[in-house]
Amino acid sequence: MIKAAIMGYGTVGAGVYEAVVTNQKVIAAEIGEALEVKRILDLRKFPGDPAEQLITDKFSDIEEDEEISLVVETMGGTTPAYEFVKAALLKGKHVVTSNKALVAAHGTELLQIARDKKVNFFFEAAVGGGIPVIRTLGTGYQGQVITEITGILNGTTNYILTRMDREGAEFGDVLADAQRLGYAERNPEADIEGHDTCRKIAILSSLVTGKEVNFEDVYTEGISKIDSTDFRYALELKASIKLVGAAQFAGNQVTVSVFPLLVSDENPLYAVQGVYNGIVIKGNLLGTTMLYGSGAGKLPTASAVLADMMEAAKHKNENVRFGWTAEKQAVTSHESEKHRYFVRLSGDAASLAAAKEQFEAERVIQLPGLEEVAIVSAPMTEFTYRERAAKVPNILAMIRAELSER
Incomplete structure (x- = not known):
């Protein structure tokens, strides 16, 4: 039996627990043995929750438990997530995370520790929620020369821009609605100023190049200056406005940036509405393809985490070749x-x-x-x-x- 722990019992963490319990027979048939959540780390109590008896507020209960071989991090942020994930890897435990901030800031180091310890550090859910873009880049497009990635990678900004497009609403009004509905945080800066998209396109670029693309080198603009008049013009142009993360790869030349883009109705990203994500990938053999689906949400994100858990379980005694090295990838000037x-x-x-x-x-x-x-x-x-x-x-x-x- 594979025994796992979940760190962070918020929306995604609860979704992972639910997914493991609900699909336990399917999981066991696929990996050849049962997968069980033994511990859940959270400072809060959850009286009456199905997982109430598994809750602990001590990381040491996970770190020191030799039965736990797989740790899922869904805490968000970099502190204490980084410290806990690093400690778990150093203990020889596999780690799966949905945390794009952690991967963008510390992924290079954590991937190397995983290699050294012959365990795995997987992060499918860190980009695109339930869309399997990381696994697709790693295995589905083997043998390709990827030339370009352009993606709507943040559901909050796409929801805001979609409402502005459809209703002629102003940015501030739609943002307030998004916060009320739970699509946007109380402090929405990471979403609306493009920082979240920046981290995600940096991760995808690192996977394509096999080198570290530092998110701090990525030119980034957000959507806070877009207004309803922009959308009046867009309608006249048979177009819409999307916040995109874009990367082009031409030999050693790599350009990566984030900005609002006016896209025509012939562009596949034009049809990506609401909180959904869409990622267009171009390759020298496959031409143009697009991955589309839920970019966030409890169970869609949990499904991506679960897939990584199962992948780790199938390779519990080996490190899967994955990720990028510590070599720095130069990013060509945005100009x-x-x-x-x-x-x-x-x-x-x-x-x-x-x-x-x-x-x-x-x-x-x-x-x-x-x-x-x-x-x-x-x-x-x-x-x-x-x-x-x-x-x-x-x-x-x-x-x-x-x-x-x-």
Whole structure:
């Protein structure tokens, strides 16, 4: 029998316990033996909960228990998650986590400890919730040269942008609703300023390159400056606005960034609505594919954790080749990236004339009732855009754009 512990009995931790109990026969048939949760670490008490008797507030009850060979971390954050996970690995226990902040900040070290101790450190649920993107990158696309990943990786921001798109609502109003409904935290900065997406695209980029892509090197913009007028223009352009994490791989050249993107209705990410995630992966043989599904939630995330638990159970005496090394992957400057740009300007003739010239405008949009105008630029690098934008007066806003040629 495999005996496991869960650290953190919040939404995901409770979902993992429920999944193990509910699917115990399926799990045993798949891994060849029973899987049982022996301990659950949490500072809170849970009177009347089915797992009440398993709760402990002492990490040592897990660390020192030689029967526990598998530890699941669903606490979130990096402290004390990092200290506990590292200690568990050093004790020779397999660790599974859903914690993207932990993986982004300390994944390189924890992967190496797992290799040294001949155990495993798995984190499928850290990116994409229930979408098996990490396992797919690692095994399903073997033999491919991955050239690009573009993903909607945060359900909270996608929920906000979807509501703004459908209803013409303002950012602040929808954010307040998202907090009330539990989709956004009381302090939503990690989501709305792009930090969560940044960590996830850094993890995916590290898996593709086999080297550490430091999330602190990733250019990141959030969605807090997007307003309802942007969506009026998007409608005119047969497009929508999504917060994306994007990575391009060309030999040793790797660019990684996070920003709002105006996507046409021909882009597969256009149809990703609400709290769902979508991840577009391009390879030199497979062309373009997209993974789509629940990016968060109790049981979808628990399903990804459970899959990792079972993978660890199947390899309980060996380390599976997985992850990346401590070698640093250089990230090319964001200024070399090439896009079209959707630019809003005050309505005066001088601003429009300058914008049409500097940005080689492919399209000019004027909407009734607005004392402003917008243009869509020709493709150019970020560096070129910034140079030319300095010569255009009265720019109100800019969003990068991936639009069809029609």
